[in-house]
Amino acid sequence: MTQPPDHCTAILTVDLEALVNNYRTLSAAAKTAECAAVVKADAYGVGMDRVAPSLANAGCKTFFVATLDEAIALRGLLPDAAIHMFNGLMPGMEKDLRAHRIVPVLNSLGEIDLWTHFCRWAEKRLPADIHMDTGMNRLGLPLKEQETLFKSLDRLDAIELDMVVSHLACADEIKHSMNREQLRAFEHIRAHIETGRASLANSSGIYLDSGYHFDVARPGCSLYGVNPRPEIPNPMSNVVRLQGRILQVRDVDRGMSVGYGATHEVEKDGKVATIAVGYADGYLRCLGNKAAVFFNDLKAPVVGRVSMDLITIDVTGIPENLLHPGALVDVIGPHNPIDSIAEKAGTIGYEILTSLGARYHRAYTGGVAPVL
Ligand SMILES: *Cc1c(COP(=O)(O)O)cnc(C)c1O
Numbered sequence: 001m002t003q004p005p006d007h008c009t010a011i012l013t014v015d016l017e018a019l020v021n022n023y024r025t026l027s028a029a030a031k032t033a034e035c036a037a038v039v040k041a042d043a044y045g046v047g048m049d050r051v052a053p054s055l056a057n058a059g060c061k062t063f064f065v066a067t068l069d070e071a072i073a074l075r076g077l078l079p080d081a082a083i084h085m086f087n088g089l090m091p092g093m094e095k096d097l098r099a100h101r102i103v104p105v106l107n108s109l110g111e112i113d114l115w116t117h118f119c120r121w122a123e124k125r126l127p128a129d130i131h132m133d134t135g136m137n138r139l140g141l142p143l144k145e146q147e148t149l150f151k152s153l154d155r156l157d158a159i160e161l162d163m164v165v166s167h168l169a170c171a172d173e174i175k176h177s178m179n180r181e182q183l184r185a186f187e188h189i190r191a192h193i194e195t196g197r198a199s200l201a202n203s204s205g206i207y208l209d210s211g212y213h214f215d216v217a218r219p220g221c222s223l224y225g226v227n228p229r230p231e232i233p234n235p236m237s238n239v240v241r242l243q244g245r246i247l248q249v250r251d252v253d254r255g256m257s258v259g260y261g262a263t264h265e266v267e268k269d270g271k272v273a274t275i276a277v278g279y280a281d282g283y284l285r286c287l288g289n290k291a292a293v294f295f296n297d298l299k300a301p302v303v304g305r306v307s308m309d310l311i312t313i314d315v316t317g318i319p320e321n322l323l324h325p326g327a328l329v330d331v332i333g334p335h336n337p338i339d340s341i342a343e344k345a346g347t348i349g350y351e352i353l354t355s356l357g358a359r360y361h362r363a364y365t366g367g368v369a370p371v372l
Helices: 016-029 040-044 048-057 068-077 094-099 109-122 143-151 177-192 338-345 349-355
Strands: 010-015 062-065 082-085 102-106 127-131 160-165 197-199 240-252 270-275 292-295 298-301 311-314 328-332 361-365
Touching: 010 016, 016 048, 016 361, 040 048, 040 068, 040 349, 048 068, 062 068, 068 082, 068 094, 068 102, 094 102, 094 109, 102 109, 102 160, 109 127, 109 143, 143 177, 270 328, 292 311, 338 349
Parallel strands: 010 361, 062 082, 082 102, 102 127, 127 160, 160 197
Antiparallel strands: 010 240, 240 270, 240 328, 270 311, 292 298, 292 328, 298 311
16 A cells, blocks of 8 residues: 555545455355445445445445446446445436446336336336335335235336345344334245345344345445444455544643533543544544554543644653654544444444545555446
């Protein structure tokens, strides 16, 4: 890796080799199911333009995004991949979907009829998935529409049905009764619609038993390092490292305060360093007085509130030679991975990832070269 330019005060390093390892781990765990990759929201904030070609190079053939813009951007990166779009079909999208060979995930009878209408007009059975709601009540055909569809399966005649999809609401809680209920509902659906492939499991769903695997698994977060099974040690490799530079170090005396609102009071004489990462970079403000950064394996707690562009850390006891302006500290890294930051912030790794800021210097290691 080339050294980041000295003027960059925060550096986000994405380890594409770790990403590919995670893909292989998930793919092996999914056993006989094909392992697709979910790269919506700019590959969870990590950078779709580098993530998608690296995964394709590792053998991934099927990708899921949320929106049409994401799908079209992905088509520009991967001319041959199968690209599926979760957010469904809105009137007016049809021609773009066809032109860019994007498979819409149809979420209602209305959307099925719209796609049917377009296929008839195009005189071609164009591929689509159907999303069946099995209890999440978010996207997909509600139960009533499913029953209507089962009684009028000829509705699908003009369509090339690729996948029947549903989504688990509680897959990260291995013992949650909703998992079995959704599985049963999905099996009931498959008994009525046997055409096409079936896809139910997200990252965590892969780690429920193999009854949840069906034909295609759709992991997202765990590709990027989030633990699919929070109750066990993380089987995934860390993909993201965020380093911030020290801008300034100062001595602080007992009784002084640090930062906005004077929320941190210095208890004994020591040192505070100011790091060039703040909430405008996705380092959530609620992490103030809670999280820590690391100098290699030496911990330095965040003291005071997180500012827009800055955090302040207690570096009392950190060796002097590490404490110069320009020195890098791990804000996210091996000792403070995405999941532990998320826990401290009272959120989930997904939100930490997708909040990663736009003004970091981004460096990618491993993987395949960018598509120009
Ligand atoms: C985002 C998403 C996924 C990926 O889920 P992860 O929990 O990130 O693995 C799979 N399926 C659907 C429908 C999604 O919206």
